[in-house]
Amino acid sequence: MPDDMGRGAAPATVAEALLADLARRGTRRIWGVPGGGSSLDLLLGMPRFGIDFVLTKHEGAAAMAALADAELTGAPGVVLTTKGPGVGNALNGLACASLERAPVVLVSDGFTPQQLDWVTHQVFDQRAASAPYVAGYDTGEDAASIAALLDTAHRERRPVHLDLTGTTARRAPGARKPRALAEKRAPNLGHGAALLLNARRPVLIAGLEAAEPDAAVALRELAEALGAPVLVTYKAKGVLPDAHPLHAGIFTGGALEAPFVATADLILTVGLDPVELILQPWPYQAPVVDIARRPFPVRYVAPSATLHGPLAASLRGLHRAVHPLDWTMAEIEAHRARAEQALTWDGDRFVSPPDIVRIAQQEARRAGLAPRVAVDAGAHMFSATAFWQCEAPRDLLISNGLASMGYALPAGIAAALHDPARGAICFTGDGGLMMVAGELATAAAAGARLVTVVFNDGALSLIDIKQQSRQLPPAGVRWTRPDFARVAEGFGVTGFVATDAESYRDALRAAFALDGPSLIDVHVDPAGYPAQLRAMRG
Template identity: 30%
Template sequence: MKASDLFVKALEAEGVEYVFGIPGEENLDLLESLRHSSIKLVLTRHEQGAGFMAATYGRLTGKVGVCLSTLGPGATNLVTPAAYAQLGAMPMLMITGQKPIKTSKQGRFQVINVVDMMRPITKYTTQVVSGDRIPSVVREAFRVAQEERPGAVHIELPEDIAAEHTSMPLIPASTVRRPLAEYKAINKAVEMIEQARSPVLVIGAGANRKLTSKMLTEFVAKTGIPFVTTQMGKGVLDETHELFMGNTALSDGDFVHRVLKAADLIINVGHDVVEKPPFFMNADSAKVIHVNFASASVDPVYFPQLEVVGDIANSIWQMKEAIHSQAHWDFQFFSKAHSAYLQHRKESEDDSRFPILPERFVKDIRRAMPKDGIVTLDNGVYKIWFARNYPAAFPNTLLLDNALATMGAGLPSAMAAKMVYPHKPVLTVCGDGGFMMNSQELETAVRLNLHIVVVILRDDAYGMIKWKQANMDFPNFGLDYGNPDFVKYAQSYGANGWRIESAEELLPKVQACLNEPGVHVIDVPVDYSLNDETLNSTIRERSRELQ
């Protein structure tokens, strides 16, 4: 058969449902093969949108999301999604085209070394040099993308190779079992936990797996040990649980950091160095147990005293089976700090000032969304407020990026989430800056007949940087811009456009949009100027009460 047909059959054998992307002339054989396959091509308006959709598909399903581009500028547009998937541990395959490699009559027109370009930001990158190599190359790409730690892989399929003929058979997927932690490490972990005075769990990105979530839920139920989440660990355990102590949204100084400083043992589950450290170790700090698929990378602020290396879910299960709750465990301070945090939240959540305050906005979105509804975030100062104030009840119901932290991913992520879970409500929150970086994908969402709600927080500036500029005593310079009329902009794509003109209007408008099919864009003016007043100063005041 034609090599492009074999390539597509290899994708089908791996269970691929969608290919997101923009084909070029170098992909035309592959495009024709896709036309005759069970795989749906999702044509996007920018390669970045395709990459973010593929990465989010991988994040939500654990299967490899696939995206497609042509050579040259199409391939370079996948660099940001590649880094997004790689740092965020999302399994994703990028397929790029290339000019013929056996003979060429166009010199180096549009030709760059895409394989070498992708090497630093992928787990695996290669060029297919023969149709006979397709089965092994595709199988290896999927294997590497999905194994722990998941990430991005890349295959370049040149035009002349795609048109070749080959008789090579497909290579079936092998069964893989992760290694288990040694029983001596498990026993030592249980001993350290039982001997501790005030142990606490910290749940990181690597723990965001269905079975790990189940095992951690059982572990907390049996032991009563409180838990903290990182930004990409949100929802692994139900954050409405009474033992949830908070999220490490801020770098330091929040109530949750008081809990961590009061603990004498931290059980650090699924720690991923791409996230900002949830705590800093020093000679006098709490002891740390590192529970992860891989051993710890030791640095000046992270040097765990015990490493439990192996399948995380199994390690937690083994620890849960062996451990016994201890009468000497003392969580009184943890409870006091958490009560102070809840009281602090209440002080701003019902504020009716307009433009709307971030705390009020987050509370209303949480009230509008069902527990299993999915919220995706772009990147901006509001991400801190969602991480800190939005309790996620289930894994992957608040999708934020605390790895690459790129702008422009919020809308494509919501689109992919709706395709994976068509019966769940999906809402994305974007700053006006991040939204405009991939706003053209509104057309894709309308064309796909998706029902999503897009909330744009408009402050007519790059608000996160402007806030930091002010905090560092720099004058206001270079960060303000103008915006289109977002209502008319949405309508020009065939979407529905709305504008909020008071804080009280937000909740009923979001609820109405969640109940009405179609793509809805809601323009919400926001005021970040009170970030310090409503956050840092109040935290400092309440923290004194915990001394």
């Protein structure tokens, strides 16, 4: 935070009170497309509070970037919009943040009561529009109400909506009331510890809550003390490094992991949110110990025991039940090898998606880089999540709860700006990129060290596969392959085209040598997607 705030200069307006509170919580970047009301007051004040503004090309993309920011920093991610269409455009990103359980703050220009008496242009009920996605709504009358709203976002791990008029933004903020810290109650470990003490083959399944730093450390400690295998959801990639001998691969609730998990006599779900699982019934008979911050409103399985409270405390408390198990490292390794083989295929005409991911990581390491990756929704995500090797939580960013196309590019920009030394890779399909192609200009303007890798197969491949599985004629899911390299160049991003492994490696080496953004248009062989989908989901 700049020196004047450090010396205690008090915010003079509601807009400054909001910025001061965000800065105190660790927010360093706001994303969006501003309007002409309170947006202007916030833009004016951001430099004073050490907060940068990133002008995106669409409010939905801004909300996706804010979501990634929130996951990477733990601080509120913030999206700024104008009234009316700005709020409407942001809603998909807001829905994404809601289902990814992220503290995102939508700050929209609002209408004054006087305006609503006679204005109809661009007017709809903005509060009702955001209501399905947010845990709180406020009009920011003073610093205390703003603090309470931001507390709600943090506590609930969900978005909130601040509908702020220009008149309110320029009002004196009033006193900021000190926040009472919530009491952290220790979980009751009794029955859960007893079940673990009696188990010979427990498995741990890590979900999105386990990606929080303290929880990830505690989970690894418990797994190593037990010698028990750990499976991870997409959101929990890196909670246990992929190269760790206890890492047993991805868990989606599907077929790929089922034979392995079925041999367990106890399943410990650690921060596993039902929103992460595919639409299939829970197939396992072993008792379940649910370890989570609090109960989830929807369940796929009734747990035999629950440990609700801070995850790290629950996991460390279970050390009293550590004892020798029947698992062998050879079993875990054999499962990983079977899963990898089931998801691998060689490209016929072009580069296969598994090789696109593997080669990208090989070339990044060759260049001395360890970029984060952001993965879009689509058939390519099976390869990206399975074959990109993570070492720490948030090494891979993905929309899993909403599984929204158009997520990866704005999330990749956020990751690249969050840690410029590491940079980022965006793995996206051609359909997803076309939804947010304008954000290539955002990457160029920001100088983001981002390599966008486009799996260009000329189709909505995941839907195409489902169409084929019903033996329906192709309709409505295919198009002529765009030339994304030329599109990228038009936005100021260096573009490459790759049609085989050699040209792809050459493009990656050139891209990793750049300080700014680049795009590699990789022509993809989609032939193995149907078999990959069957292996994953059954």
